[in-house]
Amino acid sequence: MSETATSTTTPTRKPKWLRVKLPTGENYKHVRSLVDQYKLHTICESGHCPNMGECWGEGTATFMILGNICTRSCGFCNVATGRPLPVDWDEPDRVGRSIKLMKVKHAVLTSVDRDDLPDGGSILWAETIKAVRRISPGTTMETLIPDFRGNESQLDRILEAAPEVISHNMETVRRLTRQVRIQAQYDRSLAVLKYLKDNGAHRTKTGIMLGLGETVDEVRESLYELREARVDVVTLGQYLQPTPKHLPVQHFVEPEVFQQLEVEAKALGFIHVESGPLVRSSYHAEKHIL
Numbered sequence: 001m002s003e004t005a006t007s008t009t010t011p012t013r014k015p016k017w018l019r020v021k022l023p024t025g026e027n028y029k030h031v032r033s034l035v036d037q038y039k040l041h042t043i044c045e046s047g048h049c050p051n052m053g054e055c056w057g058e059g060t061a062t063f064m065i066l067g068n069i070c071t072r073s074c075g076f077c078n079v080a081t082g083r084p085l086p087v088d089w090d091e092p093d094r095v096g097r098s099i100k101l102m103k104v105k106h107a108v109l110t111s112v113d114r115d116d117l118p119d120g121g122s123i124l125w126a127e128t129i130k131a132v133r134r135i136s137p138g139t140t141m142e143t144l145i146p147d148f149r150g151n152e153s154q155l156d157r158i159l160e161a162a163p164e165v166i167s168h169n170m171e172t173v174r175r176l177t178r179q180v181r182i183q184a185q186y187d188r189s190l191a192v193l194k195y196l197k198d199n200g201a202h203r204t205k206t207g208i209m210l211g212l213g214e215t216v217d218e219v220r221e222s223l224y225e226l227r228e229a230r231v232d233v234v235t236l237g238q239y240l241q242p243t244p245k246h247l248p249v250q251h252f253v254e255p256e257v258f259q260q261l262e263v264e265a266k267a268l269g270f271i272h273v274e275s276g277p278l279v280r281s282s283y284h285a286e287k288h289i290l
């Protein structure tokens with residue numbers, strides 16, 4: 001395997017391993033109609049996720065709470081940046097009811113960043129987890145949370161609501177964090193993951209995108225640091241540029257490189273590793289509670 005995954009030219013065509021079928025099928029249509037009916041936001045759509053057909057076809061979806069306008073402007077992300085709308089306190093019940101209607105066994109919840117709110121959105125986060133527990137008691141949850149700017153009392157609200165998995169994405173390696181997530185900090189995200197695990201999180205999880213110009217050794221270094229923070233689950237997937245305005249893909253990482261990194265990550269002690277070109281942070285999320 002090459003030690004550097006970086007190439008100097010921006011590739012223009014997707015390799016064949018990244019081509020996916022368009023979503024179809026009855027379950028997909030059912031989930032689509034519920035998402036529209038309940039005016040829900042899904043990261044599956046705004047993130048142009050390549051696995052949307054597979055996940056929705058199986059009756060599962062990742063819900064984005066706290067609106068669809070983010071206070072941050074990460075260079076890879078297709079969610080709109082701006083001044084978000086006021087918090088909608090009916091949202092927790094709506095999410096809970098649709099999860100029940102969809103008969104979702106394992107729900108993934110995520111949110112935009114709400115740096116405009118004094119509580120960072122943590123109260124609505126906790127209310128949503130409780131609403132899902134109350135309305136759909138058989139459903140387990142993964143919560144893909146923001147960094148809450150490292151605020152421990154806000155993180156405590158998530159810990160007290162006790163979702164089965166708490167994830168927070170690093171998104172990229174240390175050197176590229178400033179370029180990829182301008183308002184975030186690599187060490188702060190690492191500290192958030194460590195705090196969650198040290199304070200009772202059952203499972204912690206993170207995701208890194210490849211293809212933004214990182215070297216394989218930089219990915220290895222991040223994996224090592226994540227295990228030092230006792231992170232349980234890691235996902236590694238290919239970055240895809242959502243629109244020409246977003247950060248360009250620097251290189252398409254070959255499936256063999258993903259396989260090699262999976263072997264190495266497992267050897268470091270991660271309980272679950274999802275590593276492949278089409279892997280996204282919610283991919284196979286239902287397996288990560290065990």
Ligand code: SF4
Nearest residue numbers: 070072074077079113
């Ligand atoms: S904080 Fe999250 S939702 Fe907001 S721009 Fe960054 S990746 Fe997108």
